[in-house]
Amino acid sequence: MQATVQGFFDEATNTVTYVVRDPESTACAIIDSVLDFDYASGHTDTRSADQVIAFIEGQGLDLQWILETHVHADHLSAAPYIQERLGGKIGIGDRITVVQDTFGKIFNEGTRFQRDGSQFDRLFREGDSFHIGQLRGDVLHTPGHTPACLTYVIGDAAFVGDTLFMPDFGTARCDFPGGSAETLFDSVQKIMALPDETRIFVCHDYKAPGRDDYAWETTVGAQKALNVHVGAGKSRADFVAMREGRDATLAMPRLIIPSLQVNMRAGQMPEPDDSGTTYLKVPINRL
Template identity: 50%
Template sequence: MQKPTVRAFFDEDTATWSYVVWSATDPQKRCAIIDSVLNFDLPSCTSSTRSADIIIAFIKEKQLVVEWILETHIHADHLTAARYLQERLGGKIAISKHILAIIATWVPVFQTQEDTKLDGSQFDHLFANDEQFTVADMPATILHTPGHTPADTTYVIGNAVFVGDAIFLPDVGSGRCDFPGGSAEHSYDSSRRLFALPDEYRLYVSHDYPPEHTRGPQCMTTIGEQKQHNIRLHLGISKEEFIRQRQHDDTGKAVPQLLLPSIQVNLRNGQFGKEVEGTQFVKLPVNKF
């Protein structure tokens, strides 16, 4: 199995890992960007492209050609820079077809029908379950890994596995399951689907929240390490135990700070929406959360 080259970028404000993935054997130097970040300050309602520009500079330095801009899911804790990156580097923006269920859930909440396409056509490609594709000269596969949200997707590119929030590093555990359509039962089942991959496959997470005073942010583990040591999902944990603990820990959990702007912008693949006299807006539904 091919071993892709992976460069990770950490956004400290949102504890988000973004990735550039490419093949050392591809003469065209094609690459994919996974889970990018558009910086956003909520109190002032201002955005910046600081994190995305670091990725752009890296890609230009390496003379890579962007083939894909991939999203593992609709993030609730940071805004995507997908559209900004596409405007400057090209590439196709893609996400799972299950985005359609997320659109159906959230657009009525925000009343954004006028500037959020309901058929998912704001994305260049909607992946089907288990769809196979390529990144450069490497085989890639889609795994539907719901639980954190109904639309979470894992990208298996060569022997690298990009899981989004489906699972975290072994000493952190797993993503919350209390968002609309989330399911602790599905989260457990998704972990077992991931654990069916070869033990030596590298697993890359979208976030890291290190236990205090133990280590700095890290992005990679292996399937084998997860099976043995994940504090919530190791092979010794039953589904019933996981569901009970996950539901207990998610009860009363705070809403992510950037949830309201993130969902609206990410459903449009990084666009703020319709302008009114030169100004764009995000909506803040009152008493909804």
């Protein structure tokens, strides 16, 4: 069955949020929502999420799932805000517990921070399935960028998170704690094993050199033939050498510190202090 997909591009974080609809009903899901955040002032804003909410309400859709492909390091999730407005279950990969354990220590979260994934409504494993109305979704565990990365194959469409970018931009970095270039290469092969005509929707786009417009939809066939990092039969050894060398030159994402603290909590802010003020921590020399 062909999924109906609407993308919403957030230029501030280069993130694409998707509304995926069952064409035979009003059922839909949101994948990788964005909560706007001004780091300099510490202020949040819901304009990006409100745009998605307005679309769903305007189309008379029934939100059933709010899905995360992974714990993002470049934007904050708006999942709790959207859930409060529209309902739906928040889902992520079950290896979120690994991410929570790793960053719970880095941010010195203490024993009050639960590391069992209980902040989410559903923890998906490899081979799990779910439905958006009559539209079936299947779960691939595709780690490498992070241990908890998932690809959601929904009808004829695959939502790959950060595992793959557009063919002219390549693949995700693997130098965050728990990342692995070897593992990412193996995960990409899972995606490449899907039918060539499968539509691929990426989570980010940065306009590769020579391309003037943002883009976020491609196909498995195009990735196999043209992806500059893993296409055209590139070997595992060559990919790992390229990826590790490239990652060593990359700066940390601008919003990594607030994003990790919020997203590992399913989009919730850390608990406020006795005065009702919420704080985010900056670990020195840990990332």
